[in-house]
Amino acid sequence: MHTSSIQQNILEELDRELAVTRKVLERVPDDKFDYQPHPKSMKMGTLASHIVNLLMFKQLFVQANERDFLDQNAPKPPPSPTTTAELLERFDKFSASLRQALGESDDEKLTDNFELRRGEQVLMSRPKGAALRIMGLNHSIHHRGQLTVYLRLLDIPVPGIYGGSADEPGGF
Numbered sequence: 001m002h003t004s005s006i007q008q009n010i011l012e013e014l015d016r017e018l019a020v021t022r023k024v025l026e027r028v029p030d031d032k033f034d035y036q037p038h039p040k041s042m043k044m045g046t047l048a049s050h051i052v053n054l055l056m057f058k059q060l061f062v063q064a065n066e067r068d069f070l071d072q073n074a075p076k077p078p079p080s081p082t083t084t085a086e087l088l089e090r091f092d093k094f095s096a097s098l099r100q101a102l103g104e105s106d107d108e109k110l111t112d113n114f115e116l117r118r119g120e121q122v123l124m125s126r127p128k129g130a131a132l133r134i135m136g137l138n139h140s141i142h143h144r145g146q147l148t149v150y151l152r153l154l155d156i157p158v159p160g161i162y163g164g165s166a167d168e169p170g171g172f
Contacts, residue, residue: 006107006129010137014102017137018095021051021144023159025091027151030083037153044150048087049080051143055094058136061128062101066115069123102132 025048033045042050056077060067067074081087110129115122124135148158157167164170 006110007102007105010110010129010132011099011102013133013137014099017141018099020159020161021140022088022091022095024144024147024151024161025051025087026084027156027159028084028087028147029154029156032154032156033082035150035154037150042146044147045080045082045087047143047147047150049077051140051147052081052087052091052094053077054136054140054143055091055098058132058140059094059098059101061114061132061136062098062105062110064114065112066117068117068119070117070119 028044028048033043033048035044036042041047056075057067060075078090081090105128107129110132111127114124114126114128114131116124116131116135124131126134144161148161151158158165160168160170
């Protein structure tokens with residue numbers, strides 16, 4: 001953490017993770033959207049779309065007080081992109097929207113509670129800033145890691161994430 005501001009720390013971390021995530025998504029080839037390394041695994045295009053759509057979910061943590069998975073009127077992600085260009089266009093749009101929402105927030109709002117529910121069942125109840133980090137950033141980082149494994153299995157060069165990679169040696 002570089003500052004005592006929750007908002008500024010999250011923005012700094014978000015900017016770094018968005019830049020790295022975009023580099024990974026750029027490597028997803030159009031002709032491999034249906035690639036599935038195992039029957040229990042998501043298809044590559046589905047996984048990449050999920051990573052992008054999680055940006056909308058993160059925005060909920062900032063702007064809403066709750067999300068009920070059983071709410072039929074809740075926002076739904078649009079249909080999955082079918083090309084890398086569409087994927088990156090959505091990523092850029094959702095990233096800008098999330099960044100704007102977080103920029104318009106403040107530390108006080110980020111300490112307000114967010115509740116994730118399935119009807120009456122509470123799945124998570126945390127301050128918005130914590131929800132954004134745990135269920136937002138960490139969740140995306142997990143899936144981005146999965147996507148890098150798909151790239152490796154397809155012999156597609158994996159970009160450096162937190163330093164160099166076997167394909168892109170180097171440091172920070």
